[in-house]
Amino acid sequence: MPITADALHADLAEAFPDADIQIEDLAGDGDHYRARVISAAFAGMPRVRRHQAVFAALKGKMGGDLHALALTTLTPDEANGG
Template identity: 60%
Template sequence: MAMDPREVAALIKAAIPDAAVEMGRFGEDNDHLTAKVTSAAFAGLPRVRQHQMVYAALGPRMGAELHALALTTVTPDV
């Protein structure tokens, strides 16, 4: 069973407090998740580092309870 998208969003927001997180599902059984994470904390960082920040927020759940996450990270428009 895939993780609840609300739980994923809560974990991300706990680690990146200013994050706006939009969650979605895809796949044949809707068991894969998408996340669009918008945060000023990403400003000036390469995309790889932005994604590492999100994956760090998910900790050991990434690859275990959460086996598929299509991730998009962006900085807010100012």
């Protein structure tokens, strides 16, 4: 069953309340998304750990309701070129 961009955004916003979150439906099918998440919570984390944190925030939907998610995870400093 597909997931809406709003539902995906809500799950991420709950886990990362300070985040600037951008969601793009890549195929128009509710199964393939791109997400850009900017959060101070990622400070000091390697990319793999950041992605694991995002997948954990999705509460098991990855691989079920959500087939593919291209991720960009940044701290505010990184997003501002710092």
